[in-house]
Amino acid sequence: MQDYVLLLVGAALVNNVVLVRFLGLCSFMGVTTKVDTAIGMGMATTFVMTLSSTLAWAVEAFLLKPFDLVYLRTVTFILVIAAVVQFTEMLVKRISPTLFQTLGIYLPLITTNCAVLGIPLLNVGESHNFAQSMLYGFGSAFGFSMILAIFAGLRERIALADVPKTFVGPPIGFITASLLALAFMGFSGIHAN
Amino acid sequence: MSPLVDVSQDIDDRVLVEGFAQVVRVDGGSVLLEPEQLSSCGGCQSAATCGAKTGPRNTMNKRFVLANDFGGQLGDRVVVGIAEDALVRASLTAYGLPLVAMIGAGLAGQNLIGGDAAAALSAAVGLGVGMVMARVHAQRLTARGELSPRFLRFAAPGERVGEDCHSE
Numbered sequence: 124m125q126d127y128v129l130l131l132v133g134a135a136l137v138n139n140v141v142l143v144r145f146l147g148l149c150s151f152m153g154v155t156t157k158v159d160t161a162i163g164m165g166m167a168t169t170f171v172m173t174l175s176s177t178l179a180w181a182v183e184a185f186l187l188k189p190f191d192l193v194y195l196r197t198v199t200f201i202l203v204i205a206a207v208v209q210f211t212e213m214l215v216k217r218i219s220p221t222l223f224q225t226l227g228i229y230l231p232l233i234t235t236n237c238a239v240l241g242i243p244l245l246n247v248g249e250s251h252n253f254a255q256s257m258l259y260g261f262g263s264a265f266g267f268s269m270i271l272a273i274f275a276g277l278r279e280r281i282a283l284a285d286v287p288k289t290f291v292g293p294p295i296g297f298i299t300a301s302l303l304a305l306a307f308m309g310f311s312g313i314h315a316n
Numbered sequence: 317m318s319p320l321v322d323v324s325q326d327i328d329d330r331v332l333v334e335g336f337a338q339v340v341r342v343d344g345g346s347v348l349l350e351p352e353q354l355s356s357c358g359g360c361q362s363a364a365t366c367g368a369k370t371g372p373r374n375t376m377n378k379r380f381v382l383a384n385d386f387g388g389q390l391g392d393r394v395v396v397g398i399a400e401d402a403l404v405r406a407s408l409t410a411y412g413l414p415l416v417a418m419i420g421a422g423l424a425g426q427n428l429i430g431g432d433a434a435a436a437l438s439a440a441v442g443l444g445v446g447m448v449m450a451r452v453h454a455q456r457l458t459a460r461g462e463l464s465p466r467f468l469r470f471a472a473p474g475e476r477v478g479e480d481c482h483s484e
Binding site: 159 | 415426439
């Protein structure tokens with residue numbers, strides 16, 4: 124159980140996908156103008172990232188490695204992610220058309236998110252078992268969503284602040300993001316005893 | 317709360333986010349509404365892929381149906397409200413329930429039965445169960461009207477977001 128907790132904390136905070144690995148920056152800057160949008164996007168990405176990370180591990184373990192097809196890893200994972208996004212769209216439509224009207228706009232954005240491809244690739248290199256790969260994907264995705272929500276909250280506040288004209292918009296956003304990344308560097312000192 | 321949106325409270329003391337819509341079709345006991353104000357976003361480099369972009373195609377895609385118990389006519393401008401936490405609730409229902417069920421079942425399968433195949437099978441079963449739970453819960457939320465906008469009042473001539481007396 125302790126191993127699982129450490130895996131989650133490590134994936135979400137210590138090796139945060141946005142602020143430490145610098146993946147998914149397009150979503151990070153693009154959908155963080157409002158907290159609600161960021162939360163919606165974050166939750167959708169969490170679902171897709173966890174599922175695709177798990178499926179990618181299964182494809183690697185049961186198909187690519189046994190049949191010596193590891194050179195097809197990147198292409199296969201991209202296909203897996205696209206399939207997962209389509210599945211998620213169908214799932215949400217099936218669960219509730221009302222939910223799909225509210226949540227459906229975020230799904231196409233996830234397909235091209237490099238973090239969604241990056242996490243399964245990193246996962247494969249860690250030699251995890253099935254449960255660990257699932258938790259690694261979930262932890263990374265949770266860290267991604269958390270950062271989106273935090274940054275959106277900061278940007279909403281900054282929008283009301285007296286920012287110098289030259290820095291209004293993306294410039295002050297990037298400065299804020301870099302300060303956030305510096306703050307998260309503090310987690311890199313965490314070690315398991 | 318951002319000053320760029322208007323809020324009010326309904327009879328259940330929930331905070332509602334207000335928006336404007338126009339009646340584009342009256343169909344017996346229901347009306348088709350098209351939202352007017354989409355977002356406060358001024359546009360950015362990612363506008364091409366942003367879900368909050370403006371334009372006739374996107375407003376058409378966001379049309380929604382309401383029961384016409386307020387006597388709406390074609391062309392009427394109305395103020396509708398939706399629960400502030402509707403998006404979060406919708407996300408937790410659609411994504412949270414299946415995910416938690418899948419992860420819980422997968423971990424249980426790995427630790428109780430052992431082996432990757434058993435864990436994968438347990439996770440798949442958990443995902444299925446989670447989907448069923450999400451569907452049931454979504455139906456409950458929809459039946460209670462918690463995910464749908466509701467009619468609040470007719471818009472005054474020239475009334476816009478940010479100039480309403482309901483601003484916080």
